[in-house]
Amino acid sequence: MLNMIKQGWRPLAVLILLFIIWELSVVIFDVPKWFLPAPSDIITVGINEWTEYNQHVFATVELIIIGFIVGSLSGIIVATVLHLIPVLRQSMYPLIILSQNIPIIVLAPLLVGWFGFGMLPKLIVITLVCFFPIAISLLGGLQQTDRDLRHYMLMAGATKRQMFWKLEWLSALPSLFSGLKISATYSVMGAVISEWLGANNGLGVYMTLASSSFRADRVFVAIFIIVFISLLFFMLIVWLEKRIIRWQASEKRNTNGSS
Amino acid sequence: MVHLNVRNISQSFDEQKILKQINFSIDQGEFVSILGPSGSGKSTLFRIIGGIESPTSGDIILNDESIKNQPGSVSYTPQSPSLFPWRSVLDNVLLGQEIQGKRDRNTALQMIERAGLADYADAYPHELSGGMKQRVSFIRSVLSPQPLILLDEPFSALDEFTRTDMQQWLLSMWEEHKRSIIFVTHNIEEALFLSDRIIVLSNRPTSVQREITIPFKRPRNEDLLLSNDFLEFKKEIYKEMRASHLPS
Ligand SMILES: Nc1ncnc2c1ncn2[C@@H]1O[C@H](COP(=O)(O)OP(=O)(O)OP(=O)(O)O)[C@@H](O)[C@H]1O
Ligand SMILES: [Mg+2]
Numbered sequence: 001m002l003n004m005i006k007q008g009w010r011p012l013a014v015l016i017l018l019f020i021i022w023e024l025s026v027v028i029f030d031v032p033k034w035f036l037p038a039p040s041d042i043i044t045v046g047i048n049e050w051t052e053y054n055q056h057v058f059a060t061v062e063l064i065i066i067g068f069i070v071g072s073l074s075g076i077i078v079a080t081v082l083h084l085i086p087v088l089r090q091s092m093y094p095l096i097i098l099s100q101n102i103p104i105i106v107l108a109p110l111l112v113g114w115f116g117f118g119m120l121p122k123l124i125v126i127t128l129v130c131f132f133p134i135a136i137s138l139l140g141g142l143q144q145t146d147r148d149l150r151h152y153m154l155m156a157g158a159t160k161r162q163m164f165w166k167l168e169w170l171s172a173l174p175s176l177f178s179g180l181k182i183s184a185t186y187s188v189m190g191a192v193i194s195e196w197l198g199a200n201n202g203l204g205v206y207m208t209l210a211s212s213s214f215r216a217d218r219v220f221v222a223i224f225i226i227v228f229i230s231l232l233f234f235m236l237i238v239w240l241e242k243r244i245i246r247w248q249a250s251e252k253r254n255t256n257g258s259s
Numbered sequence: 260m261v262h263l264n265v266r267n268i269s270q271s272f273d274e275q276k277i278l279k280q281i282n283f284s285i286d287q288g289e290f291v292s293i294l295g296p297s298g299s300g301k302s303t304l305f306r307i308i309g310g311i312e313s314p315t316s317g318d319i320i321l322n323d324e325s326i327k328n329q330p331g332s333v334s335y336t337p338q339s340p341s342l343f344p345w346r347s348v349l350d351n352v353l354l355g356q357e358i359q360g361k362r363d364r365n366t367a368l369q370m371i372e373r374a375g376l377a378d379y380a381d382a383y384p385h386e387l388s389g390g391m392k393q394r395v396s397f398i399r400s401v402l403s404p405q406p407l408i409l410l411d412e413p414f415s416a417l418d419e420f421t422r423t424d425m426q427q428w429l430l431s432m433w434e435e436h437k438r439s440i441i442f443v444t445h446n447i448e449e450a451l452f453l454s455d456r457i458i459v460l461s462n463r464p465t466s467v468q469r470e471i472t473i474p475f476k477r478p479r480n481e482d483l484l485l486s487n488d489f490l491e492f493k494k495e496i497y498k499e500m501r502a503s504h505l506p507s
Contacts, residue, residue, distance in 0.1 A: 148341040155309040156358045156403065157331015166354070170345050247345040247383045 037217040046221040053218075057225060059201035060191050064229070067123050068187040071130025072180060078131070079138035084164070089139075100132055104193065112197050122194035129190035134179035141175025142168050174248070177241040184237045188230045262287045262439045263308070263333075263407055268317035270303055277303055279464035281317070285407070285439050292442045292450035294496070295460030301443045302338060305409050308441075309335050321407065331359070334403035338411040340392035342384040348395050349380045355403030363402070370398050374428070390421045397429065401436055410442045414449065423481060426452055430479065447496050451489060452479060459496065461503045468503055471496065 019039045025031070026038040033041060078096075082089040104125060111121035145168045153163050195204025203222050210218035263285045270278040277300040285291050295301050306312035308319050310330040319327045326332040334355060342351045348371060353362045371380050374394045384392060393413050400408045413429075414422045430453060433440060444450050450457045454473050461468040473492065475483060483489055 146341075148337050148339050149343060151306070151311065152335065152337055152341045153358070154311040154330050155306075155333070155335040155337075156355050158358045162358055166357075167343070170343075173345075245345075247385070 034214045034216055037220060041217050042220045042224065045217045046224065049218075049221070053206055053221070056201055056203050056206040057229075059199075060195065060203040061229065063119075063122060063126070063191045063194070063202065064187050064233070066119075067126025067191060068130055068183065068233075070123055071127040071187060072134050072183060074127060075131045075134030075179065075183070076138060076176070079135045079142065082135075082139055083142040083168070084160075093139075096132070096135060099128075104129060104190070108194060108197050117198045121197070122191070122199070125194040126187050126190040129186045130183040133182040133186065134176070137175045137179030137182075138172055141172030144175075145171045173245055174241075177237065177245065180237050181234060181241075184233045185230045188226060188233060192226060260287045261285070262289070262322065263441075264320040265304075265308065266318045266320060268304065268307060268314045268319070270300065270307065270312075270314045276464040278307075278314070279466045281460075281465070281467060283458050283467055283470065285441060288437050288439055289455050290433060290440045290442065290453060291456045291458060292444055292454040293458050293460060294444060294447065294450045294500070295465065296462060296500070297445060299460050299463060299465045301445075301460070302411055305335070305411055305441075305443065308409060309333055332405060333407045333409055334400045334405040336396050336400045336408065336410045336413050338413075338415070340384075340389075340396040340413075342392055342395055344384055347381045347383060348376060348387070351384065351395055352398045352402055355399050355405075359404050367398075367402055370402065371395075373432075374398055390417050390425060393417070393425060394428070397432070401432060401438065407439045407441070410440060412443055412445070415444070415446070422449070423484075427480065429453065430477075434478065447493055447500070448484065451475075451492055451496070452484060457496065459499055469499055 023038050023040060026036060031038075037045075082092055107128070108121070108125055111124055115121040115124070149167055149171070150163070153167050158166070191202070192204040192207070195202035196208060199205050203226060207219055207222040210216075210222065261284050265281055265283050268278055268281040269276070281304065283291075293301055293304070303312065307314045308326075310319075310326055310328050310332060313328055317327075318325050321332055343354065346354065349364070349367060352367050352371065353364070356362050356367075368380060371377060376391060376394065379387060379391065384395070387395065393416075397410070397413060400410070414425050417425060426449060442450070442453060451473060457471045457473060458467055459469045459471065460466070471492075475488070
């Protein structure tokens with residue numbers, strides 16, 4: 001965590017600088033509030049109206065978490081199945097790549113038409129968004145298992161099951177985590193987009209309402225919160241990765257010489 | 260008593276003949292080196308003996324039974340140490356046993372200690388030096404239940420002195436555990452210092468060019484490397500290999 005702060009101060013400084021320029025510009029050029037609010041206005045609104053909009057935040061966070069879990073699990077299962085059954089891999093892999101060319105924005109209204117306004121169409125949108133990076137990177141990781149290690153396992157008489165659990169799965173974990181990191185941010189976008197389609201609650205709804213009543217300050221509050229959730233979620237995955245993948249050589253550990 | 264018998268093994272890749280009628284056998288508890296030029300197909304031969312590659316013709320007999328295309332019958336130390344990065348040293352050396360059935364933690368810890376790695380039992384491979392990794396890889400082979408061990412150039416990446424140390428360590432382990440070993444190398448001195456017998460391979464298409472029995476008494480130590488007898492043998496094998504190594 002300390003490391004993160006150490007590396008994070010530069011972008012943070014740039015961000016603060018940007019905010020200062022933004023604030024000053026709004027004041028100097030006398031920009032109307034409905035057109036572009038100053039950061040200080042946004043923060044004030046964000047704090048004062050918290051009790052009014054917090055249910056939207058919680059609804060979205062819940063949607064993100066459920067969607068991310070469903071999406072990641074299906075990505076993991078599909079990648080594993082495709083890896084273990086080569087015939088399936090050869091026939092399905094191009095289709096999975098192709099599926100990514102369908103714009104979600106276009107697909108979403110159709111899903112609502114088919115499944116109504118409940119949780120299901122929203123979950124499908126997030127799942128579709130999360131699924132792809134995880135399936136592709138995990139499958140890549142599984143396929144790229146070190147050849148020498150594979151030979152060793154074969155020579156030692158390992159069964160297919162031992163090969164998977166003792167070698168392939170573990171060696172693919174770093175790839176899985178790069179997929180999870182991408183999906184973590186995608187899932188936040190997916191959740192907001194799915195809420196635009198129609199929902200009672202959620203930041204997507206809050207944003208639509210704010211923008212149709214020309215409350216640019218509230219739109220920005222929503223944007224800030226979305227960015228913040230994405231970042232938090234991303235950091236959570238990074239933290240998990242560090243906890244789980246402890247065997248990788250990091251320069252820090254080498255100089256400290258752990259034992 | 261014959262432990263392993265390699266019978267008329269031939270192997271081709273894409274019409275190209277790599278191995279041509281390889282024949283030799285190993286006695287129980289014997290230390291045999293296979294000496295051959297780079298690219299002659301030594302690793303290929305090991306993969307065939309190990310049962311993960313199918314030869315174009317010939318058979319591999321272990322204790323009177325064919326083990327052709329049957330993985331799991333021999334213990335193998337690959338050319339690179341091939342340790343599993345997510346396993347500690349202890350878990351790495353136990354892997355061979357784990358695949359075959361039961362783990363014996365105590366014996367493993369003893370051997371790790373004998374190899375001078377007591378402080379590293381819980382370390383991950385990335386914390387080890389090259390020589391340490393090779394020792395771990397070899398302990399993994401010795402702990403595996405299969406009585407025949409194949410070693411594929413385990414010391415080729417080490418410097419001269421580390422290499423000599425490792426050779427002596429290897430001999431002491433072998434004398435203690437009395438397993439049959441086939442040791443692949445392209446280093447003449449290494450083969451001479453370690454083996455009961457050396458099998459010299461020809462250039463491609465590779466066949467057995469000569470078998471030489473090495474009479475040096477055991478236990479052997481570093482002094483042997485500088486003795487006259489040793490140099491005589493070295494000269495002879497050198498000439499033998501040179502003759503077949505046509506300039507390209
Ligand atoms: N699966 C394969 N397909 C095609 N060619 C192969 C295959 N495996 C090995 N070869 C070829 O067989 C030859 C012998 O390879 P091998 O690795 O067995 O040599 P080696 O004696 O172990 O060499 P080195 O001493 O460099 O380790 C090489 O020319 C290699 O390109
Ligand atoms: Mg080789």
